[in-house]
Amino acid sequence: MLPIDLSGRVALVVGGSRGIGVGIVEALCRAGARVVFTHRGSPQRQATLANLLEQLRGADGQAEDVVADACDPAQTKRVIDDIVRLHGRLDILVCNVGQTLRRPVDQVIDDQWRHFLDINLSSAFYAVRAALPHMEMTGHGRIVLIGSSAVFDGGGGAIDYASAKAGLHGMMAYLNRNYARKGILTNLVHPCVIDTELFRERYDTEEKRAGLASTVPAGRLGTPADVAGLVAFLVCPLGDFVCGQAILVDGGRTLFR
Numbered sequence: 001m002l003p004i005d006l007s008g009r010v011a012l013v014v015g016g017s018r019g020i021g022v023g024i025v026e027a028l029c030r031a032g033a034r035v036v037f038t039h040r041g042s043p044q045r046q047a048t049l050a051n052l053l054e055q056l057r058g059a060d061g062q063a064e065d066v067v068a069d070a071c072d073p074a075q076t077k078r079v080i081d082d083i084v085r086l087h088g089r090l091d092i093l094v095c096n097v098g099q100t101l102r103r104p105v106d107q108v109i110d111d112q113w114r115h116f117l118d119i120n121l122s123s124a125f126y127a128v129r130a131a132l133p134h135m136e137m138t139g140h141g142r143i144v145l146i147g148s149s150a151v152f153d154g155g156g157g158a159i160d161y162a163s164a165k166a167g168l169h170g171m172m173a174y175l176n177r178n179y180a181r182k183g184i185l186t187n188l189v190h191p192c193v194i195d196t197e198l199f200r201e202r203y204d205t206e207e208k209r210a211g212l213a214s215t216v217p218a219g220r221l222g223t224p225a226d227v228a229g230l231v232a233f234l235v236c237p238l239g240d241f242v243c244g245q246a247i248l249v250d251g252g253r254t255l256f257r
Contacts, residue, residue, distance in 0.1 A: 023224025
């Protein structure tokens with residue numbers, strides 16, 4: 001058996017309370033990492049979060065949640081500094097925050113443009129900026145940015161979303177050019193047609209979801225576990241020679257439908 005072993009590693013998943021984020025948190029926990037994940041503290045999701053933490057801890061996972069606004073650089077820095085203070089290190093950073101609002105270009109107002117760029121791009125920058133000094137101190141770090149197939153096909157519902165997710169590619173390139181030789185490797189994962197709560201809000205009937213699945217060469221919709229498995233590989237020793245890659249997790253849909 002070829003193991004994904006993250007024993008002794010400390011991970012932060014920014015945006016880990018639902019959908020793809022939950023899948024990543026679960027996968028890293030199962031691989032043995034101590035995982036901290038952030039969320040916005042929605043009162044409507046308290047019971048769901050409590051159940052998630054109970055399940056993870058019941059399966060011998062080491063998980064804890066922190067309420068923080070990913071678009072607030074001071075809060076993000078405080079979360080990361082606290083992780084290092086409490087656990088001694090930060091080995092893995094996964095930037096998973098994302099949000100979109102479907103509308104045509106002529107209905108995108110200036111404040112919305114800035115808002116969605118902040119959520120989908122700046123949030124990752126704030127986390128990376130805060131994490132890098134700690135990773136440099138240990139000479140080890142694994143960063144995974146979660147993008148979107150929208151950077152290839154213009155999907156995602158809005159120009160601000162596609163533009164911001166495309167910006168993550170430049171961020172990844174810069175980080176590898178300047179930090180890979182310091183032991184800090186960065187990769188970019190682009191999901192598409194992943195069956196999550198938010199996905200089901202947009203495709204709200206079985207008929208719509210089946211229609212979309214029919215456009216996927218692999219023959220089905222993706223799951224959060226499909227994305228999480230790749231992330232776990234990239235941040236474990238098996239992925240130590242993989243960096244600077246933008247990888248689609250889409251069943252072949254983006255390029256081959």
